Amino acid sequence: MRRPPESDSSIVSVMKDIKLDPKTESTYECFNCGTVVHATAPDSCPNCGAEMRNRRMPIE
DSSP: OOOOOTTOHHHHHHTOOOOOOTTSOEEEEETTTOOEEEESSOSSOTTTOOOEEETTSOOO
């Protein structure tokens, strides 16, 4: 089994923080029904009222 090198720069480049401007339009996805909208920080899904997530932010 091959181990990745200790200083793998490709891993570091993926783990950058994303600075988001709340006034900039982003793509959001509903956690419940999967509706995708382009908006500036929607409060809830326009179809079912559930929580939305910014698709640019990773889910952990």
